[in-house]
Amino acid sequence: MLKIRLTLDVVMKERGITQTKLSELTGIRQATISDICRNARQEISFPVLEKIGEALDIKDLSQLICFEESNNE
Numbered sequence: 003m004l005k006i007r008l009t010l011d012v013v014m015k016e017r018g019i020t021q022t023k024l025s026e027l028t029g030i031r032q033a034t035i036s037d038i039c040r041n042a043r044q045e046i047s048f049p050v051l052e053k054i055g056e057a058l059d060i061k062d063l064s065q066l067i068c069f070e071e072s073n074n075e
Contacts, residue, residue: 005069008039009065010035011069030050
């Protein structure tokens with residue numbers, strides 16, 4: 003079974019941006035960014051994705067999302 007995984011942690015590491023800095027750039031709570039990095043959120047709104055995309059200069063949403071195999075069925 004495929005599962006959607008956000009790769010925000012990978013993108014942030016590549017760009018040398020901390021969760022705290024991303025929080026400052028986006029106005030999104032650091033705890034929310036932490037949840038997104040850990041894939042602990044079930045839902046993420048478009049406005050949140052837009053703020054993250056703008057702060058990280060992401061033009062293609064596929065830079066933040068991938069599919070991975072899940073062992074849970």
